[in-house]
Amino acid sequence: MNGGSKPKKTIEPKKNPMPCQEPAVRARNFNEVALGYSEEAVVAEANRCLQCKNAPCRQGCPVEVDIPAFIGLAAGGDFYGAIRKLKEKNALPAVCGRVCPQESQCEKYCTLGKKHEPVAIGRIERFCADWELAGAALPQEVKPPTGKKVAVVGSGPSGLTCAADLAKLGHQVTIFEALHVPGGVLMYGIPEFRLPKNVVQTEIGNLKDLGVNIEVNAVVGKFAVVDELLNGGGFDAVFIGTGAGLPYFMNIPGENACGVYSANEFLTRTNLMKAYRFPEADTPIRVGRKVAVLGGGNVAMDAARTALRLGAEESWIVYRRSKKELPARHEEVEHAEEEGVKFAFLTSPTRIIYNDDYWVTAMECLQYKLGEPDASGRRSPVPIPGSEFVMDVDTVVVAIGQGPNPLVPGTTEGLQCNKKGNIVADPGTGATSKPGVYAGGDVVTGAATVILAMGAGRTAAKSIHAYLSGKN
């Protein structure tokens, strides 16, 4: 050693690459794209971490995972320790490792990122979680029964997390899910090739092992309203995590023509109903030769990539702003490009053109340029007058966003909502304007992310526990 100072660790400037299916191959199948690190790769990647004392990465994590701690354990090959550490804060690491927008969260703040590529925190997380899924699940501690009953409405990440935390505290939890499978967007929205459904169902299996009861085909607001769950239903508290499932349309002429889908319909048919296996699975889907997907978020990328896999010859992302403003995860944009998805930036349709049979044949579009930054800080798109042009397409998928489904808010007396229909809930506690009723996830924030929904479920679980403990 030289003058008593530690030898400087040589840092590999780039992340260990993620092994993936070849683009040309994967663009035609529904198997997972990213195959996951090998044990050597994960140890090597974990050893890139500087173990910063101040751990700036943690502030980027909405649920404050102790990132250096779990990475440190993984670096030493202690995956059991690593997954335990992760699970202290994150109930669904196998999901988050795959779908979190790490580049705008933890990895954005990573010290290494100042000079090099940041540590691939998400990929390490995924490895540890998959390691657990492949073997025996961690023992889950459940406190003795409290005799209190909680109803959780919706089984997306917010509901699942809230249910798990409450069950561990000894409360008796029932999840009511409208669809025939639990999981929310994780099942019906995010495609198999990005988030295998068996990963989600294994996580849900763990939840059932905690004693959580899951009622599918149970549409709250229809078979019972929230007040009935509380009075007469025997529940002491209710958590609402019904998500943002209401698809927005453009409100342009021709939007109801045959061949125009909401992204929700397109993805639900494919993922939840397995239409890509038609006719083995009963639900059909029609994808034409040239598909245009309107929007630039994760939902749009998923739809465009799904269209290719369903056999479309061309799949286009049509987005009002430029590449820089795309809100999708970087990795998804990259993967989409590699697979051959094409992009029409600064473009937005004004009208959908159809034939005598009411089938889409084309889309009239307008060209845009970027103007001043808007409220979101992104430069706002300004239409260029006279720039109309026609794009030949035979399928259009509208992926411009989703709002909260009004079914539960609309049938719950005394539940305060904002103008957009989102439930108003205290961000620190999840409490709504109605005593005993808590809410979190997309139904409160509007369409956001898995990890934020999980965090909200966890926050609400804490307050519900406090509420129930005080209620005797």
Place this chain on the structure above:
Amino acid sequence: MYRIVRKEALAPTLSLFEIEAPLVARKARAGQFVILRINEEGERIPLTIADFDRARETITCVFQEVGKTTKELGTLCEGDYLQDFAGPLGLPSHIENFGRVVCVGGGLGVAPVFPIARALKEAGNEVIGIMGARTKELLFWEEKMYSACSELWVTTDDGSYSRKGFVTDLLREVIEKKKDVGLCVAIGPLPMMRAVCGLTREYGLKTVVSLNSIMVDGTGMCGCCRVTVGGKTKFACVDGPEFDGHLVDFEEMARRAVIYKPQEQLAVSRYVKNSAHNCSCGCGGGR
């Protein structure tokens, strides 16, 4: 899983199921529907609630075998189970005392119109029922309809039973003869509802129809069921299924109903080829 407690073959390719579904039965009201799935590979299909029994905790549905899923449904028997059964979905019928109302059920439409007629009668209306079918063999629930109406008119297209003609012929007669009809409810095949609306428009008689658009979730999540009503897009599963018939864009509905025609034909021919498609109990289902 949801048990089929009773099956009745009403006519060739037309069956009734009474299904055990306590949560649905508790809340079901006239005008609402359910979404079911037969098995793990199954499609989600909507069926109207034709009757409900809160004490027995059952829902009754009547369905016609038109394609793969309904044909497969026809092979199920008493004691068999459905994988999924969600409801009650959609908005219930608007029931109030309109004075005199006409309830028209065409073909299979008799089943969904029955509970509405009953509810309207219970609300104090004079209910004039009109039911029709292509031919005598396809008529069902005449007695049941009769019990829900103050007066029942029956027709067959071919004259094989009761009066010969279409339900619209009878409807015109009823409107002409009885003044002051406050509301018409018409449920049946799209062309029939369209024809009824054409007729009642002449008389300025408000007409409610129930729309069978293609659905997936039935909870307002996919937009597959969208219909144009009064120039605005509505989701039939949550804003309906009942709408003011004079405002419905039937042309669009008809186009959207056949979106999956090629796939449906493939599915049904494959199904017919691959299966014996006969029910096991001998009730005649699945023929």
